[in-house]
Amino acid sequence: MGTVWLCVGVALAAFAFGVAGLYLQKLLPEPHTSDRSRDMIGAMVGLISLLLALVLGTLVGSAYSFYSTQKAEMETFAARAVQLNLALIEFGPETAPARARMKETLEGIHIMVWGEKGGLTPEQLSVSEPLPHLKELDEYVASLDPKTPAQRQFAAAAAGDAAAIEQTRLLVSMQLASWISWPLVVIVVSWALILFCGYGLLSRINATTLTALGLGGFAVGSALFLILELSQPFSGVFRIPSGAYDQMLAALR
Helix, strand or coil, X not given: CHHHHHHHHHHHHHHHHHHHHHHHHHHCCHHHHXXXXXXXXXXXXXXXXXXXXXXXHHHHHHHHHXXXXXXXXXXXXXXXXXXXXXXXXXXXXXXXXXHHHXXXXXXXXXHHHHCCCCCCCCCCCXXXXXXXXXXXXXXXXXXXXXXXXXXXXXXXXXXXXXXXXXXXXXXXHHHHHCXXXXXXXXXXXXXXXXXXXXXXXXCCCCHHHXXXXXXHHXXXXXXXXXXXXXXXXXXXXXXXXXXXXXXXXXXXX
């Protein structure tokens, strides 16, 4: 909800700056609203509009790329979990308790991410959170005692899959640690406010211009909403789909 209110605030601020520009245009002396002055204001508004379009578009594209990367990481995690389970099955029936424990842990993650609680908290996404489980997995795979060449092969495969799972899980946490550059967001929002004020200076106050300012404010606020929400793929509105994880759990069962 904090993200929603922040974006609504930005949209309202953009609209307010546009209205302020409309009234400021009426208050300025005649020399400040002459054709030459308006040409200069129009040139600056065009420059800021170009900069805002470039940077805002880049931020939205980067946010979606980040979201897609996290989705791919989760799919890799699910695939490696299935491979680890298969390696343990082939190793022998003595791995059944460990496989049951792994299935229970993965089902708990599914409930936390896609359950009714609304996604993972920042603490649950931290690097330190999965370390006890990863340590337990390492210790178990290292404790496997293969007796035959086939078991040695499956133990090596299990070790490789476990290492890939650990790397993917830690990589997800580290990528989520500091994706958003808040100073950059502040600068982009400042450009938008200046731009709306400039649009107001070049226009006349009426129902049409007020409607246009409202729609423009909505566009800026929704763009910021996309940037912020796509950077929270495990807790935001655009949470990554659970399809790959569901198939993984079905395979484990």
